[in-house]
Amino acid sequence: MAGYIAVLVIHLHFPAAGSLKGKRKELAPVKAHLRGRLGVSVAEVEHQDTWQRATLTAAVAGRSLQGLRETTDGVERYLEARFPEAGVRVERILASVDDLRG
Numbered sequence: 343m344a345g346y347i348a349v350l351v352i353h354l355h356f357p358a359a360g361s362l363k364g365k366r367k368e369l370a371p372v373k374a375h376l377r378g379r380l381g382v383s384v385a386e387v388e389h390q391d392t393w394q395r396a397t398l399t400a401a402v403a404g405r406s407l408q409g410l411r412e413t414t415d416g417v418e419r420y421l422e423a424r425f426p427e428a429g430v431r432v433e434r435i436l437a438s439v440d441d442l443r444g
Contacts, residue, residue, distance in 0.1 A: 344439040355429035
């Protein structure tokens with residue numbers, strides 16, 4: 343095995359956001375934390391023009407499946423703690439490099 347990759351599709355809901363500016367104020371520190379503290383690449387991929395919703399795609403690579411699961415578990419725990427009532431849903435896709443090669 344040459345390593346593993348995880349792709350997370352993160353669906354967020356911001357019920358208190360009354361504008362795009364309000365949503366961005368909530369979203370910017372989330373993306374910064376995922377990048378800086380958890381080492382995850384992240385991009386906003388849907389709902390850029392919607393006040394109360396955001397969809398992010400995040401990716402992380404790892405040497406072992408166990409280490410990758412620990413990282414993605416950490417991402418989910420962080421998001422659930424950050425948005426306990428607002429709503430967060432995370433779809434997780436794990437694959438080995440060999441899987442990706444076909």
